[in-house]
Amino acid sequence: MRATTLGSTGPETGVIGLGCMGMTFSYDMQTPRDDATSIAVIHRALDLGMTLIDTADAYGPYTNEELVGRALAGGHRDRAVLATKVGLLTDSVEDVKPGGNAPGAGRDGRPEHVRASIDGSLRRLGTDHVDLYQLHRVDPRVPLEETWGAMAETVAAGKARHIGLSEVTVAEIRRAQAVHPVTSVQSELSLWTRDALADVLPYCQEQGIAFLPFAPLGRGFLTGRFASAADLPRDDFRRGLPRFQRDALRANQAIAGQVRQIAGRAGATPARVALAWVLAQGRHVVPIPGTKTPRYLEDNAGAAGCELSAADLAGLDALPAPQGARY
Numbered sequence: 544m545r546a547t548t549l550g551s552t553g554p555e556t557g558v559i560g561l562g563c564m565g566m567t568f569s570y571d572m573q574t575p576r577d578d579a580t581s582i583a584v585i586h587r588a589l590d591l592g593m594t595l596i597d598t599a600d601a602y603g604p605y606t607n608e609e610l611v612g613r614a615l616a617g618g619h620r621d622r623a624v625l626a627t628k629v630g631l632l633t634d635s636v637e638d639v640k641p642g643g644n645a646p647g648a649g650r651d652g653r654p655e656h657v658r659a660s661i662d663g664s665l666r667r668l669g670t671d672h673v674d675l676y677q678l679h680r681v682d683p684r685v686p687l688e689e690t691w692g693a694m695a696e697t698v699a700a701g702k703a704r705h706i707g708l709s710e711v712t713v714a715e716i717r718r719a720q721a722v723h724p725v726t727s728v729q730s731e732l733s734l735w736t737r738d739a740l741a742d743v744l745p746y747c748q749e750q751g752i753a754f755l756p757f758a759p760l761g762r763g764f765l766t767g768r769f770a771s772a773a774d775l776p777r778d779d780f781r782r783g784l785p786r787f788q789r790d791a792l793r794a795n796q797a798i799a800g801q802v803r804q805i806a807g808r809a810g811a812t813p814a815r816v817a818l819a820w821v822l823a824q825g826r827h828v829v830p831i832p833g834t835k836t837p838r839y840l841e842d843n844a845g846a847a848g849c850e851l852s853a854a855d856l857a858g859l860d861a862l863p864a865p866q867g868a869r870y
């Protein structure tokens with residue numbers, strides 16, 4: 544796979560990485576976990592050059608880092624650009640509670656939390672440093688400068704090589720930059736979630752900050768897999784998301800249908816087209832599609848070589864907005 548660097552100062556990675564969240568958390572919690580297959584997926588990703596491996600202490604909690612740690616044991620650690628996160632507390636699955644959260648609920652940006660958490664992450668990951676330590680969410684109750692200062696301490700201590708932010712505004716990136724360089728920003732970006740294109744993504748490009756789109760496949764929707772809510776596993780986080788509610792999901796089929804059509808014309812799969820569009824948004828963009836399925840991983844890896852014509856890109860740019868908020 545083509546390589547790139549994470550921003551102007553970060554390490555070299557493949558242009559597409561691997562999100563590990565769904566291997567132990569959030570999606571399909573009823574089917575028993577298949578750790579052997581997940582570990583094989585991580586190894587295959589490294590073989591294919593998808594070296595950015597993304598996890599978080601919140602996923603599980605902790606089970607995802609433990610799984611990634613097991614996958615990287617036995618000589619694989621140095622092949623990976625290992626990224627984890629701190630600052631989101633998992634009893635609030637991805638920060639969402641029915642009826643909305645109190646400000647800051649489910650977040651912990653206190654410096655003492657950051658300092659204590661890095662050691663737990665390193666222990667579970669079986670390593671003495673991570674390549675990228677990301678602040679999962681800004682805690683509105685703690686000045687960002689204080690949280691980011693503690694993130695910077697993890698770099699000074701040699702426990703993290705670089706630090707990044709997630710789901711932030713340009714103003715928040717600027718505040719962090721005044722304290723310590725920001726290597727990456729991880730936020731949702733896909734054909735049906737384009738908010739970052741307005742300001743955060745161009746700001747990152749201008750500043751030499753890598754932009755890591757999460758959920759670049761629209762949590763699987765853009766691949767055409769979910770025609771109705773019944774296609775989602777019963778105990779699945781997506782069942783609670785507005786865009787996956789019955790009427791919204793039905794309306795949103797128009798988007799999946801057009802992606803499928805363009806994929807047919809381009810001789811690619813819908814997943815490749817969705818990822819190729821994300822990659823086309825800038826050379827600083829490194830998407831982290833999530834999968835625990837070997838054939839999906841191979842599919843996603845192929846997106847790095849998927850060239851979309853100007854007409855196809857224009858068709859994708861013109862897709863209708865989705866029905867339903869993202870959370």
Ligand SMILES: NC(=O)c1ccc[n+]([C@@H]2O[C@H](COP(=O)([O-])OP(=O)(O)OC[C@H]3O[C@@H](n4cnc5c(N)ncnc54)[C@H](OP(=O)(O)O)[C@@H]3O)[C@@H](O)[C@H]2O)c1
Pocket residue numbers: 561562563564565570597598679709710729730756757758759760761762763764766768814815831832833834835836838839840842843
């Ligand atoms: N920073 C944050 O706040 C945040 C939030 C959410 C996610 N993330 C990170 O971003 C990563 C990716 O996001 P995501 O996993 O939520 O969403 P995603 O990458 O948009 O979609 C994942 C879903 O798509 C399916 N899939 C993957 N490749 C496919 C293919 N080629 N064909 C058909 N289906 C395919 C997966 O199935 P299987 O799992 O069954 O293989 C899974 O259900 C996560 O793993 C996590 O590391 C970060």
